Amino acid sequence: MRSSKWLRVSAVRVIALQRRGIGRFLMKPIAIAVMIAAATCLLTVNALAAEPIVLGWVGPLSPPGNFSGGQEMQWAVQLGVDEINKAGGLLGRPLKVVYEDTKGQPAEGSAAAVRLITRDKVAAIFGEFHSSVALAEADVAHKQGVPWVGTDVWADKLTALQYPEVFRLAPANSLVYVKVAAWMAEQGFKHVAIIAENTDFGQDGARVVSNILKEKHVDQKLVTIDLNQQDFTPALLRLMSEGAKPDIIQMVVAGQAQYQIVKQACQLGFAPNAKTKMLGSTGLLQKEVWEVDGDCAKHLLVVNIATPKSQWNNKAKAFAAAFQKKYNRAPTGVAMEAYDTLGVVAAAIRKAGSAERKDIIKGLSQISYVGVNGTYSFPATTDPAWAYHQFIDVPFHIIQYTASNQAPSDAPIVYPKKWATTDKLLPAN
């Protein structure tokens, strides 16, 4: 408002000078300067007064969903929003994200997507942790023609549906678990127990692992769990007692249910140890694993969907530092994915030069965006079906904790070879 007033006053003074007939040689530069100042001020005023670009975030922030993972994602996104707005917003407009808690429930996800589209008129929806919920949201987004970008949802089906509006940063199960299963076979594990949650992610991941192990003639047992369950001891006793004892347990379980499995297996003297290793997923990267599992977490193998610290680009270093400073904890790979998801959507808006839904979809199809976890693009490959609008070069590695209270970034890397810092699994058999 002050700028507008100054502008009006300046313009009146110029006109007054003109009327008084002050030398023309002086008038022209003054007029140009005033016009430039006016244009600058108007742009600033317009940017501040402009309608914000509204995006919708979806993810679990309360039970029964994995609310700890959802919280990390939300923190990372808010960090990104603040940075974008501090740098002047998007297309000269401020950025606003409306957060919807989907509670890990498909019905909640579906309702949240409808609310975001109809009530908040969002330009795009992004986020989510649970595949089953993501599938429900993607259906709504597809019907409404709204771009939807998934952060940490792995079920192959999500991109295999080949909805033009749906894009994914997280790996498809087939992208990661094919390699993980092949690695287990390569390591010489002969008997693998797969513990998988009874969700789209868990069952799909177990299927992928199982298929590869079958191809490699590795003996396997599958145990399906419910995420609400707390006592896994009867199933672990069964794994210990029936048939050949597994030499590795692969958990296809999201979030903190893994803590219980690890603790109970450890207390039974089953795993992780020299005879039976344990391999889990990203939930085990949170520091709380040490509080709940104590020394039982030592020697755990964990799949980490992120580039190792030694390979971080400047963006990753800056993000990790900012996250640590703001939330007093190191970001996990999930937080990095969430930060990058916002970055990808923002980049698509910039690329399209518009916040219209159709333009953002077009922008997403065309971008090549450098984030903290890699350079993102979403090719329209249709073979295999899950590769459609799937970020293919998802960085992932397997770490093994070797000391109590070890940070994931300090743990030795056992896979892939290009990043490996050790070729030995501990404790040695």
Place this chain on the structure above:
Amino acid sequence: MTYFMLLTVNGLVIGLIYALMAAGLTLVFSVLKVVNFGHGSFYMLGGYAAYYAIGLLGVPPLVGVFIAMVALFLFGVAIEWLVLQPMYTGKVERKDEYAIIVTFGLTILLTNLALVVFGPFSKSPPAFLQGTFIAGPLILPYDRLIAAAVAVVLLVALAWFLARTSLGQALDAVSQSRESAAVIGINPKRMYTVAFGLGSALAGGAGALIAPIFALSPNMGELPGVQAFIIIVLGGMGSVSGSIIGGILLGVVQGLGVGFLPDPNRALAYTQAFGALLLIFVLLVRPTGLFGRAHTRLE
């Protein structure tokens, strides 16, 4: 045989914790004739109370359990006074519906408050005793062994209190007939408060005992809450001894079900189904549950 024994012992241990929680729910139901849908949240609060007592006061884990029970007793008394007393002062017309709504509301409120206050990340108090008890083929973590032993002590103490003390007998009298109890000089309202406080303390004790075995999270009470309802129906609505037997039975049946279902893949995911089957079977044979009494409505 060893495998059977391992499953049975594990089921027995978990069943004792279930029983402790269900005994509290039964006590509340038998005296107040109110089904407390917020019972699982008291279990969760008990776990957190022990965690903070151990962490902030530096007390040993078992003392933490005791502090949690005292804290939850006081909390239960306050909740009963604030939320449930309007039911028996004539301010509420539809008492049954009111009880369902307020206790449901309470569980939603407490779970979400816990998420804000305690945070979304898992916590765990220190173990009662590190290590595992091994005797021949028997493997039992000390945490479970101690939790089971404490649960037995608390259940025996509860049974003794209800049968042998005048306060316990007064509670029993109110549970049988509020009017008759009033006639002989027992203040039913005071008994409601005592019963609700005791029920909350038992739920809190169960939560505090389970905390080092599993982990603390704001929604940790949801599943045990459901189990407790199965148990009180199984044992007979309003019967404390029935809930103890029912809890143990449920724990053992679930453990054996997971261990022996022919499909090992689905066995664990069917854990709750074993409880439901047991309940259906018992209700077919004994419609009032194992030790059920007929009168169950708030007078």
